[in-house]
Amino acid sequence: LAPPSYVLPPRAPCLVPLAVSVALLVYFSAVRSSILLSSVFVVYAAFPVNVQLFIHLFSCPVFSMHVLVVRTDVVTVTPWLAPIVWEGTFDTNILDAIYKPQNITVATTVFAMGKYIQFLKDFLETAEKYYMVGYRVRYFIFTDSPEEVPVVPLGADRSLTIITAPSLNRWQDISLGRMLRLEQLIESQLANEVEYIFSLDVDTKFHGHWGAETLDSLVAAVHHSFYNYPRDQFTYERRPKSQAYIPYGQGDYYYCAAMVGGQVEQVYKLVKTCRIQLNIDKANSIEAVWQEESHFNHYLLYNKPTKVLSPEYMWIDLYKQASVLKVIRYSHVLKKNNEVRPN
Numbered sequence: 001l002a003p004p005s006y007v008l009p010p011r012a013p014c015l016v017p018l019a020v021s022v023a024l025l026v027y028f029s030a031v032r033s034s035i036l037l038s039s040v041f042v043v044y045a046a047f048p049v050n051v052q053l054f055i056h057l058f059s060c061p062v063f064s065m066h067v068l069v070v071r072t073d074v075v076t077v078t079p080w081l082a083p084i085v086w087e088g089t090f091d092t093n094i095l096d097a098i099y100k101p102q103n104i105t106v107a108t109t110v111f112a113m114g115k116y117i118q119f120l121k122d123f124l125e126t127a128e129k130y131y132m133v134g135y136r137v138r139y140f141i142f143t144d145s146p147e148e149v150p151v152v153p154l155g156a157d158r159s160l161t162i163i164t165a166p167s168l169n170r171w172q173d174i175s176l177g178r179m180l181r182l183e184q185l186i187e188s189q190l191a192n193e194v195e196y197i198f199s200l201d202v203d204t205k206f207h208g209h210w211g212a213e214t215l216d217s218l219v220a221a222v223h224h225s226f227y228n229y230p231r232d233q234f235t236y237e238r239r240p241k242s243q244a245y246i247p248y249g250q251g252d253y254y255y256c257a258a259m260v261g262g263q264v265e266q267v268y269k270l271v272k273t274c275r276i277q278l279n280i281d282k283a284n285s286i287e288a289v290w291q292e293e294s295h296f297n298h299y300l301l302y303n304k305p306t307k308v309l310s311p312e313y314m315w316i317d318l319y320k321q322a323s324v325l326k327v328i329r330y331s332h333v334l335k336k337n338n339e340v341r342p343n
């Protein structure tokens with residue numbers, strides 16, 4: 001694979017020589033009234049200008065083929081220099097050439113408690129089509145009804161393990177309880193067996209490529225409802241009594257806890273910290289406004305993600321496709337909360 005050759009974006013044609021030529025042309029023909037001089041100058045001046053324009057106009061497409069500066073409509077890097085992943089900012093062939101030889105395993109945990117088991121079939125079927133295709137994936141399904149786990153044919157090098165766990169009476173406890181379960185799973189078996197881990201919501205489907213461009217030390221996805229809002233409108237926890245407290249005026253992005261991902265040691269640190277903070281809140285009789293998502297956002301404010309996924313990776317079917325999204329890769333399905341949640 002040929003590496004990119006240029007690190008600068010295409011330059012706009014420079015109009016200064018053209019402007020100087022026109023000014024001299026006007027000077028010789030109008031002010032000096034010398035047709036001969038002005039004619040000679042036109043021939044002389046036209047040459048470098050044309051050459052210059054020729055170079056600029058014809059080199060632009062050539063430059064564009066080599067650099068990936070094709071997104072000027074979105075921000076593609078955080079203020080701490082982590083990439084923000086959008087369509088058009090990466091080359092799958094180059095990334096696969098880097099990651100495939102590393103022979104990595106990506107653990108993928110999904111919770112399907114109570115009635116949420118109904119979402120699992122679509123989740124798995126679409127994941128098999130789009131998610132980390134060509135990589136070794138180990139799904140871990142936490143459920144209270146193992147007999148209802150659908151049989152979905154898996155690709156080569158992909159496996160599925162069912163972990164039976166009791167459901168809880170409140171959806172909030174199920175959702176936040178994922179932090180403890182993840183911590184225990186990493187401690188008991190994943191720490192030395194996998195390189196990367198993603199924990200994903202089950203009420204979702206994949207619609208497009210989700211591959212090696214999402215791999216990094218600590219990865220978080222921008223929430224579909226807040227990617228175009230100023231930070232003071234984020235639904236961070238605003239009560240100082242909670243461990244998840246983020247004061248107004250602070251914060252980077254509002255990240256969605258429907259995806260927690262990265263290298264296994266980093267994810268372990270994150271889930272363990274969030275679990276401890278959730279327990280402190282519980283002891284203090286306070287529950288953060290968006291449970292583990294509030295604690296997740298608090299953690300990421302002080303432990304910056306090394307890669308941020310754009311809302312292409314965290315959409316919701318409720319919204320029509322925004323123009324900045326060239327592709328929707330993963331999206332929440334519409335659900336009637338009162339019909340699927342236990343409370």
Ligand SMILES: CC(=O)N[C@H]1[C@@H](OP(=O)(O)OP(=O)(O)OC[C@H]2O[C@@H](n3ccc(=O)[nH]c3=O)[C@H](O)[C@@H]2O)O[C@H](CO)[C@H](O)[C@@H]1O
Nearest residue numbers: 111112113114116171174175201202203257258290291293
């Ligand atoms: C899109 C989005 O913003 N998602 C977040 C949001 O609401 P959501 O409406 O997406 O939360 P949710 O109801 O999908 O619950 C999160 C996840 O917990 C699991 N589950 C939940 C209930 C249940 O009865 N059975 C079950 O298995 C399941 O894997 C589900 O996907 O707020 C939650 C806060 O707690 C989480 O941060 C979600 O990630």
Ligand SMILES: [Mn+2]
Nearest residue numbers: 201203258332
């Ligand atoms: Mn969800």
